[in-house]
Structure formats: structure tokens, C-alpha cells
Amino acid sequence: MGDLFLWALIIANVLVSFKGFNDALFYRKYLFHVGSIRAGEQVRMISSGFLHADEIHLAFNMITLYSFAPIVITFLGGWSFLLIYFGSLIFGNLLTMVIHGNNYSYSAVGASGAVTGIIYAAILLFPQMQIYGFIPGYVFGVLYLLYSIYGMRAKNDNIGHTAHFGGAIGGYAITLLKEPILFQTNTQLVIVLAIPIIILFVMAKQGKL
Numbered sequence: 755m756g757d758l759f760l761w762a763l764i765i766a767n768v769l770v771s772f773k774g775f776n777d778a779l780f781y782r783k784y785l786f787h788v789g790s791i792r793a794g795e796q797v798r799m800i801s802s803g804f805l806h807a808d809e810i811h812l813a814f815n816m817i818t819l820y821s822f823a824p825i826v827i828t829f830l831g832g833w834s835f836l837l838i839y840f841g842s843l844i845f846g847n848l849l850t851m852v853i854h855g856n857n858y859s860y861s862a863v864g865a866s867g868a869v870t871g872i873i874y875a876a877i878l879l880f881p882q883m884q885i886y887g888f889i890p891g892y893v894f895g896v897l898y899l900l901y902s903i904y905g906m907r908a909k910n911d912n913i914g915h916t917a918h919f920g921g922a923i924g925g926y927a928i929t930l931l932k933e934p935i936l937f938q939t940n941t942q943l944v945i946v947l948a949i950p951i952i953i954l955f956v957m958a959k960q961g962k963l
């Protein structure tokens with residue numbers, strides 16, 4: 755069942771994204787746009803997570819999802835995988851509204867929030883994992899979010915970098931709520947993965963985002 759959910763999400767992302775690549779009106783109608791969401795178009799909170807800026811953005815997110823999702827499915831099952839995916843997607847966009855809510859022209863797309871939540875969940879559940887055969891999973895997770903900080907500050911693309919952080923928080927929180935034993939068995943990892951999240955809130959409070 756979990757593998758079916760995974761492939762359904764990948765196919766949905768590919769189909770919706772390619773529709774957006776070839777239909778500018780569709781793309782504008784369903785991307786994350788602060789002004790439109792505040793005007794009541796709440797569907798964008800979900801639909802924007804299935805659109806992508808370009809083929810490379812789509813491929814990166816889907817390959818990353820395909821790499822990390824099986825770990826979450828193996829440890830927690832298919833339904834918990836879906837909960838973390840959509841919970842992280844929504845949490846990512848909620849954080850984006852908190853940080854950019856007064857910028858009515860702000861827009862973004864991507865499954866980044868959902869995927870980052872899955873990354874964080876997988877690393878928490880299987881800290882011994884290696885990315886590309888040699889990069890420790892927790893190092894990849896921290897570097898991924900540090901890159902997101904750069905993207906948030908640079909503001910030179912249409913990728914939802916802020917959603918990376920919200921997604922990470924969502925995946926982190928939901929996984930720990932479902933598996934509180936991780937606080938005891940992986941205490942150091944829980945702390946390490948919290949560091950970039952703390953950095954985000956410090957920077958936001960100082961107005962550096």
C-alpha cells in the first residue's frame with residue numbers, strides 16, 4: 755500500500771507540473787500566491803505543492819522523495835507516510851504565510867515542503883542512512899536546510915524555499931509525536947536536526963529573511 759501511495763504522489767506531481775509547464779493560466783491559478791490565498795483561494799495551499807518551477811526542480815524533488823520515502827513507509831507504514839507528506843506540505847505553506855503574509859505579491863511552487871518533511875522523518879527513523887553512499891543522512895538534512903536559508907535570502911527564483919523549513923518542522927514534529935521513543939534512542943540526532951530550525955526562527959525574528 756505504501757509503495758502505491760508513493761507512486762501515486764509522484765505521478766500526480768509529474769502530471770500537474772507538466773500541465774503547468776504548458777498552460778500558464780493553469781500555473782497562475784494554482785500556484786502559491788499570498789494575495790489570492792488571503793482572498794479565500796485556500797486550494798492553493800495544496801495545489802501549489804504539485805506544481806514546479808521547471809523540469810529540473812520537479813526531477814530533484816521526485817528523486818529525493820523516491821529515495822527517502824521507502825524508509826518512512828518501512829518504519830511507519832503507508833498511511834503515516836501520507837500523513838507526514840501532506841502534514842509537511844501544509845505546515846510548509848502555513849510557515850510561508852507567517853513569514854511572507856504581508857507581501858501580497860509573493861508566490862512560489864513546489865513539493866519542497868512535503869519532501870523535506872519526508873527527509874527529516876527518514877533521517878530520524880534511520881540515522882545510519884547514507885546519501886549517495888557516503889554522505890550521512892543527518893548531514894544531508896542540515897545542508898539541505900542551510901541551502902534553503904540561502905534561497906530564502908537570495909529571492910532569485912520561484913521555488914518555495916520557506917516551505918522547506920515548514921516542511922522540515924512538520925516532518926520532524928509528526929515523526930516525534932508518532933515515535934516519542936526517538937527522544938531517548940536518538941537524542942543527539944533530535945538536537946542536531948533542530949539546529950537549522952532554530953536558526954530560521956532567530957533570523958526571522960531579526961528580520962533577516
